[in-house]
Amino acid sequence: MSLSPDMDTDNSLANEPSVALTVDLVILSVRHGGLTVLLAKDEARHPGGVWGLPGGSIGESEDVDEAADRLLFDATGLQHSTWHVEQLRTYVPAVSSAPDGGSRSATIAYISFMPVGVDPLPGSMAEAFRWWAVDDLWDDGPSLALSQSQIILDGVDRCRSKLEYTTVAASFLEEPFTLGELRRVYESVWGVKLHHSNFARKLTSSPGYLIAEFDGSPGRASLYRRGDASYVMPPILRPTAEPT
Amino acid sequence: MSLSPDMDTDNSLANEPSVALTVDLVILSVRHGGLTVLLAKDEARHPGGVWGLPGGSIGESEDVDEAADRLLFDATGLQHSTWHVEQLRTYVPAVSSAPDGGSRSATIAYISFMPVGVDPLPGSMAEAFRWWAVDDLWDDGPSLALSQSQIILDGVDRCRSKLEYTTVAASFLEEPFTLGELRRVYESVWGVKLHHSNFARKLTSSPGYLIAEFDGSPGRASLYRRGDASYVMPPILRPTAEPT
């Protein structure tokens, strides 16, 4: 049917139209007891005074992962060596549905987790940054482009499920942290309540998740740092309403 | 440091260089007791007589998911409505490391699972297709571009881990299938042996995974179809050497 080797499936690197290749960052954090996302009011990237995801384009000397690292630095002003950054997904709408109607756009979305206490510096780029609670985004939130909403939704989904079987929850916290703080991360992201004692047992027995830094007695909370493990074994399953 | 709003982080859709935006397909199947990947010998996409992943470029009237669907049809000649297709990752090397040295390339990789009994039709495009065992790919396999090897590795990793907590294993089989066939999919992909009785109990008790079509007595195997569930609850964990 569409076996057309000469026009559509052929891609000899020359006759491509101009493609706007951009990186969008879904930077998440746990603040005020809920999951929040960092949005930017950037007239260049999001014209019309609307809020949107921070990001930018890829430099010639860097690959896309390096570009995401650099743009994350641009948006937050801080090194992120201990933070979690991963590619989320790439969005390429049909040309006809592109905003300007004519040119191809491709958006490579990344997701990153940032601890509290780390705040972006809005000054240098005349951009305004703000944390928005993701639960209120669709009710009280700012006006967002449809594609941006979809990217945020996908990023939040990825975040929620990654907490189950990886150790990324700890990257929402600055070291050292207590088990109670870590538990509140899970509770805030998932919107559930977890048993403090069983939670502590499960996390401390997961090999490589946590490194005890200060051993606390019943009154004083123990302090921990992130271990080397990336995966939690066995996984920490959400108590209610597992996906079916 | 790299807070350079005017040149690097600005991406007003106009001044982008030509970007070759292509879709690569990692089409996996379980054949001869092991995981296999479909490679194409396509002079247009992979010059020099080397093997590579099937794929192509995105048409103007379609988004990237639709393009992956269409290209999957082109490579296999068969509709895939019941098969599993998902985006894997996007690869954008630095411009300096591109094959022709000058232009930007972006490869959006998709992964798809195909049952046995479905074979691609190589004729119409003068392309040669072949299934290659992924375990032998690095020893006895064809010469592959480095980027293609990386994409295949990432796809196989994604496949192996998705078997644990989703129902995609069933998409490696044509309906109806028996629990033994499904068990051999897990065993082939993971390279392990599973207890037949406990495996059957676990799978049949996972809500929505399987729909019994023919109820077998102890001698005759029951036949099943895929259910509506996408996730396995609880997950089927690999017996040996879980990730840490």
Added chain:
DNA sequence: CCAAAAGTGTTGTGCTTACACCCATGT
């Protein structure tokens, strides 16, 4: 003095594992 948070202990339940056993089919 009381509330909240963190650590420790205990017990029952449920699931998984491992193994044994049975039934039907095909060669």
Added chain:
DNA sequence: ACATGGGTGTAAGCACAACACTTTTGG
């Protein structure tokens, strides 16, 4: 007849959930 594959049963072991209890800190 026997090997193979599939289905059923069961006892041991383990993990987890739920709850009670203690200790410290903070107001």
